[in-house]
Amino acid sequence: MKNEEYLDIKQANYRNIYQLFFQHEHLSKPQIVKMLNLSLPTVVNNITELETEGKIKEQGFFQPQGGRPAIAYQLVDDAFITIGVEIQQTKVRCIALNLKGEVLNVDTNVLYFENEPPYIENLSQVIYLFLQKIAYPQERILGIGFSIQGIVSKDGQSMLYSRVLSSEHFDFKQLQLYFDIPTMLFHDVKCAALTELWFSEHIDNAVYVSISEHLGGAIIINNQIDLGKKGYSGALEHLQIHTDGNLCYCGQRGCLETYCSLSALLAPDETTEAFFASLRENDELSVMRWDAFLEHLAKGLNTVYLLLERDIILGGEIAFYLIEDDLQILQQRISELSTFPLDSDFIRIATQQKYPSAMGAALPFLVKYLA
Ligand SMILES: [Zn+2]
Incomplete structure (x- = not known):
């Protein structure tokens, strides 16, 4: 075997053993031998190396029936x-x-x-x-x-x-x-x-729509955030939904941002919490404002869906306040606008809502x- 190949295998073994600790709470040397089909000396050497580097640590014993107790090792999850x-x-x-x-x-x-x-x-x-x-x-x-x-x-x-x-x-x-x-x-x-991607295992392809003080978007393709050619990909906030609409900070009129951001939805001193509290109590004015918000959002998301035909994830500060009914209304409105028949749920609320x-x-x- 060439020296290079030997080093590659050595590195791969080290890597595979280390990665195993991210998937299992505790592991013993005999367990690793079995799981990775490696020799005991290889496992012993790598465990010693990982322990010396502070990446794993001893954490009690396994008590197999009838056998000798084996040392349990655990990931040092703040090694870095x-x-x-x-x-x-x-x-x-x-x-x-x-x-x-x-x-x-x-x-x-x-x-x-x-x-x-x-x-x-x-x-x-x-x-x-x-x-x-x-x-x-x-x-x-x-x-x-x-x-x-x-x-x-x-x-x-x-x-x-x-x-x-x-x-x-x-x-x-x-x-x-x-x-x-x-x-x-x-x-x-x-x-x-990216945070949503990290915590949800199977996103694959989607459009992430962030509704906070301002509106923004990101396109997820093959479990990666698409950056486009320079970095502008996903900027759905500047989709023009009315040619002579509200003035946007970008200088254009009628951008989605000016209808579907929290700064567009809320009155100057109103908090998101206060707005949604009155909305859920069916305050007439709040219901009307929300209805207009969803109508504009449906218009914008219809274009997004038409172009990309991907599931839409609603995130940002608003995610915490959204309920299933909002999604149903939104999907219904998009269906009415859509050129093609839409039959299944394609909008969901972001799971990761904190920071x-x-x-x-x-x-x-x-x-x-x-x-
Ligand atoms: Zn704009």
Whole structure:
């Protein structure tokens, strides 16, 4: 056997044994021998290596009937961690995830976005304090992902477009100078879609529609977030549904954003919670506003469905408040608009409703680590 081949097999064995710990709570050496059909010395060597590296640890004993007790090993699920930072207009949320994608810690701070050096400095300070609080050494942090309300270049190194945040050019290069850890920038909606993908095993193909303060979309193709040619893919918020409609922040009139975002739905001082409370109590005015909202959303989603014919996942802040009846009304309206007969349920509510963008900013480093 050539030396290279030997090294490949050695690496594959190490990898397969390590991955087994992500699927099983506890494992013994004899169990691994059986599961992977490897020799005992190979398993022993790899277990020693993984344990020395701090990736697995001893955790009690297995008591087989009549046999000798075997040491049980367990994954050290925070051997490495990953950080997500969600940048919003008025606040910053930091989140730390372990190797299973579970939340270790989360913190939200008030910080007004502005594209000036003091902001970058204050932002880095917020992150430093968070890292200090969670107290993991730098070498155990896989990376820091930033979720931003703007469209980001495919390489995750610069912002291409944002009228939502007050500046079009967020100086990410400047921010990166503060960290010795890998950093990446991501579009918040694509982050939320990635989180949904992580927690739902069988999405395959879908359109993720995020309805929060602003509207956004992401297209999932073959279990991957589609980025398009430059990164603009999925921007259904600027679908023009009325030629002479409301003025959008993009400069165009009648964009879906101006009818189907929370900023379009809610009155200036109204909270999402208050609106849905009165809607569910059948307050006449709230029912009318919701009806108009769904009508516009149906119009937009009909176009999306016509083009892509994929299931639609409704996420963002609104997901928590949606009920089955809303989906039925929406599907009914889309069916009425649709050119083709639609017979089955094709809209569902996102399952991951807590911190989806912050988590989705952290996940790419994890996905890469586990690949
Ligand atoms: Zn627009």
